[in-house]
Amino acid sequence: MTTVEMPVPRQARKRDRWSLPDNGYRGMLAVTAVAFVALAVWFLVAVILQAAPAFSTLGFGWIFGGVWNPSHGQYGLLPFIVGTLESTAIAVALAFPIGLGTAISLAFLVPARIRPYLSTAVELLAAVPSVVYGLWGLIVLAPIFRDTVEPVLTSVFGWTGLFNGPNNGPSLLLAGVILFIMILPTMVAISRDVLIVVPVEQVEGAMALGATRWQVLRKVVLPGARTGILGAFTLATGRALGETVAVAMVIGNSPYLAHSLKSSAATIPSLIVNNFPESTGTELSALFGAGLVLLVIGTLVNSAARWLVWSTGQENAGIGVGR
Amino acid sequence: MTAVLDVPVDPNVERRLAVQAAASSSLRRRKMGSVVAMGVCWLFLAIAIVPLVAVVVYVTSKGLSAWTTDFFTKSTTPEGVAGGGVWNAIVGTVVITTIATAVAVPLGLLCGLFLAESDGRAAQALRFTADVMTGIPSITVGIFGYIAIVRNFGYSGLAGSFAVGFIMLPVIIRAGETAFRGVPRSLNEAAMALGARRATIARRVVVPTALPGVITGVLLAIARGLGETAPLLLTIFGNQYLQWNPTKPMAALPTLIYSYSGQPYADLVQVAWGAALLLMAVVLVLSIGSRLLAAYLRKERR
């Protein structure tokens, strides 16, 4: 990477007086980066310190136990790990295609005049507080799921073995769908923004070659927006992994491994929010340990997403001001 | 747009016709594929609108009747006392979110710039950290705020701002970086060719060009910050009375909603829905305002 050193004309120098010299600028950015990292480290250390007693008393295997029953000294996290992964998977499996499709519609298909209204409308969903989603899910969606959606899904997909058992309102499926609705605005809004900024010359060039709209999208726009879409995906997944109050209200809070999408389950955040206020001693440490496990899960999910993008090859459309 | 094939003149007309036929059938296939794909996108848009309409209608139907003058101007009163409102919670939410935004946005955008400019090991580690941080449960952030701030300094609005800011920060960083990376390389290189310093380039080229994306990211973060309940539950304590001082316990709309919606008394539940509707209205206003702002800025530059 070469930097261009040129003599600066007088006028430009005058305007430049108000700008930090390059070192100062880079220094300032570095300071903020360090501050951010310090904050993250502080958080990590605090959680580890609180979780340490559980690990020192119980070792490490307790995480993978299948039962959470503090009064019997059992702190198994497996049902909650599985519940977290499954509910997030449902949410993301729905939000990624639907969110991306909506973003494409908003960026290219919808008439320009109503585009801002629809975009604002989708962003509104981000404003609804978590507890409202929980209440709406419990009061409105749960009966619909129990009486309509689940029977239909069972009759169509029952052969997959994912829909065994009775029709419940609050369930993994409902929690996944509520999470999907909650992360949709993030997926849509950020994807839409990165789709719009793909260089117009590339789009026009492809069209000049006779590509159809879909081909333009698939071959030019989406690859160009790949990193941005990954960013949207990451933020959306993060929100789904960490969502607490809404999930606690619609997932049924069963501390046992869920055998089907229709059964009650629990996630690590719902476990923490339900038990934290009253917990003490080993149970409290175990809850912090659960938080650490969730961090590990988040790390793994992010690594997997990154690897997926990297391995399918991508050009970094960065601003590349200098290395 | 039809494809024009540049076929050299061939005395064998049949062959030319065959190639043209193949081209147009390929075109037909590609066009159909495109129509199907676009149809799917429209379908997905329709699917996305359904829960939106459902939730907005539900919250509006339950909350609108709570919107009286008293609702906006008076502080909370207990069950059985008429004429109460959520003014103290509005004040609390505004103060807490403003402080959180004032700290998280500059810090987050600068980190986003840092990440957008470099791809070194440090930047990759930072990006990864920010990504993982978006996945931290809001309750854990609240607990961290309790351990870090409340245990040492007591319940306060500032502790709430700390926790909310902690949640907003990675969102702003990632959304900001995404927006900054969307600025075409050519613009930056042109600026460098003119001899501009990095800071100047950032200030005059990158940020203005990325502004729409930045505004979206900041708006999403603020919307999230306005509605987050769990971090506030453990840090601000709540206040039945009006409190402007962020170093004291304060009320806030999300915690009020959480608390009142759990009450058996219908009028308190209604206040909760009114407050939820208010949060949505605030984000609506912010969203419209930010679009107007972005459009105005774009016109200014042209």
Next chain:
Amino acid sequence: MRTRNANLSKTGRRAAPLVALGLAGAALLSACSSSTSAPTTTTTAPPGGTLSSGNAAFLAADLKAPAGTFNASGSTFVQPFFNSAFFKYTSLNQGLQVNYQGVGSGAGITAFEGGSVAFAASDVPMGASDLAKVPAASGPVVQIPDILGGVAIAYNLPGVTGRVRLDAPTLAGIFDGTITTWNASQITALNPGVTLPAHVITPEVRADSSGTTYIFTDYLKSANPTAWTLGTSKTIAWPAGFAQTPKNSGVAASILSSPYSIGYVELSYAIKNNMTYAKVKNSAGTYVVPSLATVAADADQKTNVSATDFSIVNQPGATSYPISGYSWAILLQKQTSATTGAQVVKVLDWTTHTGGGQDLATALDYVMLPPAVQNQNRIQLLTVTGPTGQTLLTK
């Protein structure tokens, strides 16, 4: 001497006392220097006891507490009552504001142990392990009941009119998973003439730690000593297949939207949400509908409660509703600040007495403390001292 009159009407209990006697509190009263009326026993003495005279004087003095503000936290159950009472108190003594937040009993106790609140409220008093966490330097802890409530068994049975009757063994069977259908023989035997559907029962229970769970399981254990094996606790390891929802409001919403479900909720939720709730058989063999009066009747049967003996479930008496319990206010006996200490004891004294905060209870569907319990509260609050050892609750 304790007098019992099982046929006493509820108005008789609340009527102005002609001849007075507190119950077991009498023994404490006579030992205390500020004792009131001379003990006499008559057959018309209400089982809940009578307020000691001098109440009005104490209440008047309570309203003269020093100005300022303090924080308190704990039980979400008492939050509406406390908010209402403290609001009324501030309207009468405008300098003093009490900021009470219902963050949960356990969170309140934790805050109290850490010194961040002036008093805590909990549906279950602090036990030995909790008390051990209070720093020794802070001194002993005073715990007094502040309000009374009941737990209703609410259910959702389409097509069944009238109240279903349930008894302790049946409830134990439903909530430990052994009775699984509505038309099980144990349930139909209790409800002759009612056609119960042959549908699976969905028990609705609390996902989070809860005083309501404690009172309900306390009742189940006390009424079924051998059959109920899931224990008495704020958190229970319910069998798989039970629907678990956080908060009373969550359980209530769940029951209302799930046909064939049954669960336990605080009485105020059952009343305000127009839920259908069961008649429960009490220890006298009568099927009792939970109401403010029947909960009060149960509490009246045992007024000598304390932090170490606080269960009032399953009391005798034909009109007693067996699933009832107090909620408790917790404060330090040795207050470090004379001002805050005076504020706290006076507010609590005003809140826990008739003529003060207790008058607001009924409108909110809470049950007033029996007079004998109120008397005991005052005795306890009189033991609270300031930094120089002075009594803070003055007349």
